[in-house]
Amino acid sequence: MRIDVVTLFPEMIGQAVRYGVTGRALERGLWRLGLWNPRDFVVDSYRTIDDRPYGGGPGMVMLAEPLAKALATARAAQRAEGCKATRTLYLSPAGTPLVHRRVAQLAAAGDDTAYVLLAGRYEGIDERLLDSEVDEEIAMGDFVVSGGELPALMLIDAIVRQRPGLLDCPHYTRPEEIDGARVPDVLLSGHHAAIRTWRLQQSLGRTWERRPDLLRERALSNEEMELLATYLREHGETEESR
Ligand code: 9WO
Secondary structure (H helix, E strand, C coil): CEEEEECCCHHHHHHHCCCHHHHHHHHCCCCEEEEECHHHHCCCCCCCCEECCCCCCCCCEECHHHHHHHHHHHHHHHHHCCCCEEEEEEEEEEEEECCHHHHHHHHCCCCCEEEEEECCCCCEECHHHHHHHCCEEEECCCCCCCCCHHHHHHHHHHHHCCCCCCCCCCCCCCCCEECCEECCHHHHCCCHHHHHHHHHHHHHHHHHHHCHHHHHCCCCCHHHHHHHHHHHHHHHHHHHHC
């Protein structure tokens, strides 16, 4: 699973997720994070990301164009990393209240699924951007805060802590061969999606063999179950029959 966040304050997200369960899961490769600042997609010298609301009234509204560019770049980065499906979620007090069942559904997505979380600031975002780009609006509760970043962090934490803690995959460094024992070919292939899949499969297989209790704590995604089944076909039988 990969999660990208479009936010005017990427450091807020990047720092906070490094603590505790989400940070360890990030280090282990159980999820990946991308951060995108819409300000980086503005060309004018003032780097304007907001403007006054049509019809008047207080405050400022986030411009559609920089957000659309940031979202497109986030999705392109997800695809480039092998993500086959992506959903864009907007954190909004007017969204569907988040419940555990929805968290579990979001967390059960496979390694090839991604989310883009859109965190707003100011009075809000141009409605046309929301209409054309957002798949789902999610509320953490019936209250308003000053930006979508803290709600986005709550959503990330809720999703990631549902992902299983797996044992580490095997590691290799030089040389490529020691007394006839070779580094697995996939690790030398430079094929990053295949390497990630192999590592996930190794982690799943080792966890099944050595700490099955960890896998009982919660359901695996379809992709994870297929990877584990293949691992067991390739390893389980032969080693046991030896
Ligand atoms: C603010 C607002 C107030 C009343 C009714 C609907 C509303 N929508 C928004 C809104 O989307 N605001 C944007 C996101 C821009 C300002 C900061 N934002 C925000 C998100 N404030 N609070 C949230 C939020 C998100 C999820 N769960 C709780 C609060």
